[in-house]
Amino acid sequence: MEKNINNLKFIFEPKTVAVIGASKTPGKSGFNVLRNLKSMFKGKIYAVNPNAEEILGFKVYRNVKDIPDEIDTVVIATPAKVVVEVMKDCVEKGVKAAVIVSSGFSEEGEEGRKLQEELVSIIRKHGIRVAGPNTMGVLNTANGFISSLVPFRENDVIPVGNVAFIAQTGLFSGAMLYRFASMKLGISKVAGLGNKIDVTDVEVLEYLAEDEQTKVIAMYIEGIKDGRRFIDVARKVTRKKPVIVLKGGITEAGVKTVVSHTASLTGKLEVFEAACKQAGVLLVRNFDELLDVVKGFAYLPIPKGNRVALAHFTGAGCVMGADTCVKGGLRLAEFTPKTIQTVKEVTPEWHGIRNPLDSWPMIERYGTKVYDVILKAMLEDENVDAVIFCFFATQHYRDIPNLDSLKPKGKPVLFCIEGDVKVALELTEIMEAKGFPVYPFVEKASFVLSYLNKYRENSFSVRIA
Amino acid sequence: MEKNINNLKFIFEPKTVAVIGASKTPGKSGFNVLRNLKSMFKGKIYAVNPNAEEILGFKVYRNVKDIPDEIDTVVIATPAKVVVEVMKDCVEKGVKAAVIVSSGFSEEGEEGRKLQEELVSIIRKHGIRVAGPNTMGVLNTANGFISSLVPFRENDVIPVGNVAFIAQTGLFSGAMLYRFASMKLGISKVAGLGNKIDVTDVEVLEYLAEDEQTKVIAMYIEGIKDGRRFIDVARKVTRKKPVIVLKGGITEAGVKTVVSHTASLTGKLEVFEAACKQAGVLLVRNFDELLDVVKGFAYLPIPKGNRVALAHFTGAGCVMGADTCVKGGLRLAEFTPKTIQTVKEVTPEWHGIRNPLDSWPMIERYGTKVYDVILKAMLEDENVDAVIFCFFATQHYRDIPNLDSLKPKGKPVLFCIEGDVKVALELTEIMEAKGFPVYPFVEKASFVLSYLNKYRENSFSVRIA
Helix, strand or coil: CCCCHHHHHHHHCCCEEEEECCCCCCCCHHHHHHHHHHHHCCCEEEEECCCCCEECCEEEECCHHHCCCCCCEEEECCCHHHHHHHHHHHHHHCCCEEEECCCCCHHHCHHHHHHHHHHHHHHHHHCCEEECCCCCEEEECCCCEECCCCCCCCCCCCCEEEEEEEECCHHHHHHHHHHHHHHCCCEEEEEECCCCCCCCHHHHHHHHHHCCCCCEEEEEECCCCCHHHHHHHHHHHHHHCCEEEEECCCCHHHHHHHHHHCCCCCCCHHHHHHHHHHHCCEEECCHHHHHHHHHHHHHCCCCCCCEEEEEECCHHHHHHHHHHHHHCCCEECCCCHHHHHHHHCCCCCCCCCCCCEECHHHHHHHCCCHHHHHHHHHHHCCCCCEEEEEEEEECCECCCCCCCCCCCCCCCEEEEEEECHHHHHHHHHHHHHCCCCEECCHHHHHHHHHHHHHHHHHHHHHHHC | CCCCHHHHHHHHCCCEEEEECCCCCCCCHHHHHHHHHHHHCCCEEEEECCCCCEECCEEEECCHHHCCCCCCEEEECCCHHHHHHHHHHHHHHCCCEEEECCCCCHHHCHHHHHHHHHHHHHHHHHCCEEECCCCCEEEECCCCEECCCCCCCCCCCCCEEEEEEEECCHHHHHHHHHHHHHHCCCEEEEEECCCCCCCCHHHHHHHHHHCCCCCEEEEEECCCCCHHHHHHHHHHHHHHCCEEEEECCCCHHHHHHHHHHCCCCCCCHHHHHHHHHHHCCEEECCHHHHHHHHHHHHHCCCCCCCEEEEEECCHHHHHHHHHHHHHCCCEECCCCHHHHHHHHCCCCCCCCCCCCEECHHHHHHHCCCHHHHHHHHHHHCCCCCEEEEEEEEECCECCCCCCCCCCCCCCCEEEEEEECHHHHHHHHHHHHHCCCCEECCHHHHHHHHHHHHHHHHHHHHHHHC
16 A cells, blocks of 8 residues: 555654553563653553553553554554464554564564564555564654653653654664763654564655654664665755764674564665765764764754864864864865954964964963853854864863853854863763753764765755756 | 983983973963972972972972982973073983973974974983973873873872873873873873974883883874884884874874974875784774773783674664674674573573674563673683673663673673763773773774784784794
C-alpha cells in the first residue's frame, strides 16, 4: 500500500497508547516503558498483560482487543515469540501504529528471521505502520510520547529543544538521551528504528523535514535499504535543515557486527560517502564529532561566508586553530583597520595584532576585560563571518565574556574553554544557557564551524543549481 | 661546544635559582614565577630587580652578580630589550642554565630578531644552557622547579606522575597543566622550549629517555631544526618509552601563524609523518587525541598482541567500537569455549555471545553484576590481549565494575562511560584513582588501544631489526 508522511503521524503523535507486555517487575522493558509513559505522555495510556490486574496504578487488560477505547498506537514489549499473535490482535483492533521494542528477530539467527518474516507478512497485508522490532522506538518531546525502555527516573529531565535524532537502534539513543540531557541540549524527536521491517530512515527524514520543532537532524545509520531514494529525499531535506550522519559498519568486523545487531546491509563506504556529498548530507566520523557538530547547529546561525576570526590565549592554540579551520575549508579573515585600531588599545606595544589573535599578552597587561573588546571588534568587523573565541579557566580564574551585551548579528560565535575540566564544564553550562555553544578544545570549535560553513556551501550550490 | 644530556641537568634539576625581573605586581610574569617557585621549589630561591627591596618575603638583589651564593639556574622575566645585558651578567656570575620566559624576540619582527641574534652570540660563546626565549620553560615535579608564569594558586595541585611533556611553548603547557591536574593525570617533567635558541626538543627527548620518573613522552611540535637527528634520537628513545607527537602548522595558514608564534620552520607534513613512522613516534591529530592517548600510556601496560575483547551496552556501540578497533589495526579476539560458557550463565537464552559483546540483554536480566562476570571471563581468556568495557551512568544508575578484584595480568583494560556527562566524570575520577583509564566514547577507548598496539608493533619491529 501507498505510504506517505502522514502515515508516520501515529508513530510520533498518538493520542491513545497501549503498552502490550506491560510488566510489574522494575527493570523489565514492559515496566520501564509504562513508567516512562506515565511520567511523560500527555495522552491516554492503557496496559495489556494476560497475567496481571494492575500495574503502576493502571488497570491491566488481558488483550488489546479488550480495551474499551480506540487505540492509536501500541508499544509491544512482549517476548519475540508472541509478537506475531499480538500483532494480529492489534490489526483486528484497528490500531494504527506499533513500536516493537522486543528483540529476538533477524538479528538473532534463523528462528528470529522466520518470526520477522511472519510479522512482515501481517503488517504488509493490513497497512499498520511499525517501528522496530529490536529498538527503543520513539520519543516526541512535544507530546511526551515515549517508547523507550531505558529506566528514566523522577528527576531525569529530557530537555525540549530543536534536535531530532534518527538512530538505527534505540539503546544507542537511550544513552544518547542522557548525554543530551546532561549537556542541556534540547531534543524535538528521537526515532530508533531497529530492524526496520516497515518504517525507514528515509520516511522519518521526510517527516522531520516538515516538523516545526526540529531545526537539526542527526542520524546514526548502519545500513540504508533504498540508497537512491535516501539521496533524493535527503537532497530535498538538506535545503531546509542540516542533516548530520554517523555511519556504523565501515570495516569488515564492523559489518559483521551490524549483521548480528540490526541485520542491515551496509554497502560500500565510498558509495555511501559519495551519495551523502551529493545530497548535502554532512558525515562525521564518530559519536564525539556527532555531538559537537549537532550542538553547533542547534545553537548557531549559519555563517554568511567562510571568513573566521579566531582568538586563543596561546600561540600553539592559534596554530592548531588555524590548521583546523583551513583544513575544514574556512579562511582566516583579514581584519579591517578599525578592528586593528580597537584591539590595539588593549594590546602591549610589542605584540602584533594578527588573525589568529594571541590574546595572552593582552590579558596579562589589561586583564580579562579584553575578552569583551576583542569579541565586539571581531563581531563588528565586516570582513568577519564567524568568531571562535578561546579562553581558559581554573579554580581561581573563572572570568567569562559578557554575553548579554554580545550581539552576534547573525554571525556564529563559538567558544572554547581550556584548563580545568570541571570548572570548564560549569562555565560551559552557564554560557550555553545563554545560547552560546562551548567546546573544550580550539580544534573542536574550528571543526564545528567548518561544518556550519560546509552546510552553507551545500545549500548555496543547491540553490544555484 | 659539545652538548650532552648532562648539560640539561641544570635546566631541570637546579639546587639554587634566581628570578631576574622579579616583580611586586600580581599577574606580572616576574611575580607569578617567583610565587610559583616559592610554593613548589625544594631548593634555594633568590629574587633580582634593580628597583625593589623585598618581594613575597624574599630580599631582592639589584643584580644577579650581587647574590652571595652560587646560582645554578636563572629564570629571566625582564622586558626583551634588557635580556642581552642580563645574560651577560649571568655569564659573568657563572650561572649554568637560564630559562627566558620573556617574549618580544624573533616571533615579533625585525627588532626582536636582532635581539635574539645578539643573545645567541653570547650564549654560544659561554656555553650557558638556555631554554626559550618566549616560553614558560620547565617544570620538574620531582624537585618542584618551575619557571611557569601561569598564576597558580594555593589550592592548585599539580599531580606528580609519569607523563613528560615537551611543548614548543609554555602557555600551551600552562593550560595543559590545569587540564592534567583536573584530570588527576600525573606529570614528571614539562619543557616549553619557545624559540629554541639553544636547548632543543631532541636534547630534551634524550634527557627524558633516561629520566626514571618518566614513562610516557608527549610532544607538541611546530618545527624541528635538525630532522635527521630527531629521527635518530627518537628511534632510540621509542625503544624505551612511547613518544606521542602533535604537530602544529600543517596548513599554509597554520604555518604563517607558526612564524609569528615561535618563528620555526615547519617543513612538509608528509616528510614529517614519514620520519615519525620510521622512528616509531606516534602522531596524533589534535589536542584531544593527545590527551586521550597519553592517558592510556600513563595508566596501562602495553598489550602483548592485537586481539581485543569489547563489550558495550548497545549494538551501535559494538559496531562503532569494532570499526574503530579494526581501522586502528586491532583484531576482535575469538573467545575460547570457556569464556563463552562463563558468559552464557548470565545471558538470556535468545541472546548470542559474540565479540563485541552486546551486554544490555544481560544487564536487563541479571543486573550490573554481569559487569564483573564479563570482565573476569575476558581477562582470563588466553585469546584476548586487551579489554574494552563500556557501560553507562545516570544520576540514578551509578554502578561500576569491582576494580579491586580485577587482576589485569599485564593486559590493558580500558573503560568507557557513556550517559550523563557529570556522573560519568565523577565515576571516571573514582576509577582512574584505582589505575584504570576511562573514556567518554567507545571510539575513543578503541582509538587509544590501537595506539598502545601500534607502540607494541613499533617496538617489536625495532627489536627484530
